[in-house]
Amino acid sequence: MNWLDEVKWDGDGLIPAIAQDYQSGRVLMMAWMNRESLQLTAEKMEAVYFSRSRGKLWHKGESSGHMQKVHELRLDCDADMIVMQVEQRGGIACHTGRESCLYRKLENKQWLITDPVLKDPKEIYS
Amino acid sequence: MNWLDEVKWDGDGLIPAIAQDYQSGRVLMMAWMNRESLQLTAEKMEAVYFSRSRGKLWHKGESSGHMQKVHELRLDCDADMIVMQVEQRGGIACHTGRESCLYRKLENKQWLITDPVLKDPKEIYS
Numbered sequence: 001m002n003w004l005d006e007v008k009w010d011g012d013g014l015i016p017a018i019a020q021d022y023q024s025g026r027v028l029m030m031a032w033m034n035r036e037s038l039q040l041t042a043e044k045m046e047a048v049y050f051s052r053s054r055g056k057l058w059h060k061g062e063s064s065g066h067m068q069k070v071h072e073l074r075l076d077c078d079a080d081m082i083v084m085q086v087e088q089r090g091g092i093a094c095h096t097g098r099e100s101c102l103y104r105k106l107e108n109k110q111w112l113i114t115d116p117v118l119k120d121p122k123e124i125y126s
Numbered sequence: 127m128n129w130l131d132e133v134k135w136d137g138d139g140l141i142p143a144i145a146q147d148y149q150s151g152r153v154l155m156m157a158w159m160n161r162e163s164l165q166l167t168a169e170k171m172e173a174v175y176f177s178r179s180r181g182k183l184w185h186k187g188e189s190s191g192h193m194q195k196v197h198e199l200r201l202d203c204d205a206d207m208i209v210m211q212v213e214q215r216g217g218i219a220c221h222t223g224r225e226s227c228l229y230r231k232l233e234n235k236q237w238l239i240t241d242p243v244l245k246d247p248k249e250i251y252s
Contacts, residue, residue, distance in 0.1 A: 003235050016142055016207075018153060025151025027144060030207045042232060073232040077220050081142075081156045083228050094203050102209050106168060106199040109129050 004035055008079040012052075015082055019047060019093065022071045022085035028093035029101040031058070033082065045070045047086060064124045066090045090119075097121045130161055134205040138178075141208055145173060145219065148197045148211035154219035155227040157184070159208065171196045173212060190250045192216045216245075223247045 007015055014032040021028055031049040033041065037057050040048040047068035051058040061067030072085040094101040096117060103115035133141055140158040147154055157175040159167065163183050166174040173194035177184040187193030198211040220227040222243060229241035 003232065003237055006237055016156065018144060018156070020151075020153060025146075027146060027153070027209045030142065030144070030202065042235075074228040075230045075232070075237050076156065076227040077222055077224075077229065078227070081227075083153045096203055098203075101202040101204070101207075102200040103203065104201045106129065106201070109168075111129055111132055111201050 004039060006079055007035075007038065007075065009035065010080070014050060014052070015080060017041075017047075017049065017082040017084060019068055019084050019086045019088075022087055026100055027102055028068075028086065028088060028099070031060075038082070041070060041084075042073060047084060061089060064090075064092075064095075066092050066124075068093070092118055092124070095121060095124075097124060130165060132205055133161075133164065133201065135161065136206070140176060140178070141206060143167075143173075143175065143208040143210060145194055145210050145212045145214075148213055152226055153228055154194075154212065154214060154225070157186075164208070167196060167210075168199060173210060187215060190216075190218075190221075192218050192250075194219070218244055218250070221247060221250075223250060 013034050016030055017033045018030045019028045032052055034050040037048040037050045047060040049058045067089045068086040070084050070086055074083045097119040098115045104111040105114050139160050142156055143159045144156045145154045158178055160176040163174040163176045173186040175184045193215045194212040196210050196212055200209045223245040224241045230237040231240050
């Protein structure tokens with residue numbers, strides 16, 4: 001059986017994929033993959049997502065330079081979620097210029113921003 | 127503004143929530159939350175998901191005893207994903223009796239099981 005056939009794609013043919021820093025373990029982001037993007041991710045060992053808003057493959061870093069080298073790919077028990085161990089080029093995963101997209105923490109019923117912007121997004125996407 | 131209103135619920139009123147071990151950083155599982163379950167999670171500081179298959183709230187551990195004490199709740203940049211730092215009671219998050227639901231690793235185009243079953247599910251759910 002093809003390993004891609006074991007994945008339980010959702011109604012839109014997608015699966016959520018989580019990128020975790022392979023050294024610190026910090027969760028950097030979650031995005032979506034379709035069959036083609038997961039296959040490309042495994043072939044290149046670089047994260048290739050499927051952008052739902054743009055409706056096309058999104059080779060992470062193609063415009064920002066912030067590629068993700070993939071060290072490991074895991075599938076969960078229900079086969080409907082992927083976790084990747086990645087090496088984040090530039091140390092910035094988030095489009096806001098932060099290390100991680102998870103830069104807000106719940107504190108006293110408020111989402112508190114805990115992380116600094118490492119690079120101005122205008123510079124990243126210029 | 128209520129912190130729950132800042133969450134971007136999907137078409138079904140849900141958001142994916144990832145549970146990560148607060149000490150090792152290992153991703154243990156992903157499940158879904160609706161507004162009520164996220165509110166309860168924050169109130170109790172114990173993971174309360176929404177079971178899509180059963181169509182109801184699922185206080186993790188209610189039948190297995192494997193509760194998740196929540197140390198931290200984070201929201202991502204798009205407000206459509208939650209990451210929790212949790213303390214996993216019993217050291218077992220997965221219904222298969224394993225520590226983590228991510229017990230399969232891609233190796234040579236195969237999903238290889240890397241983790242032992244720590245407790246027989248028949249015992250867990252008896």
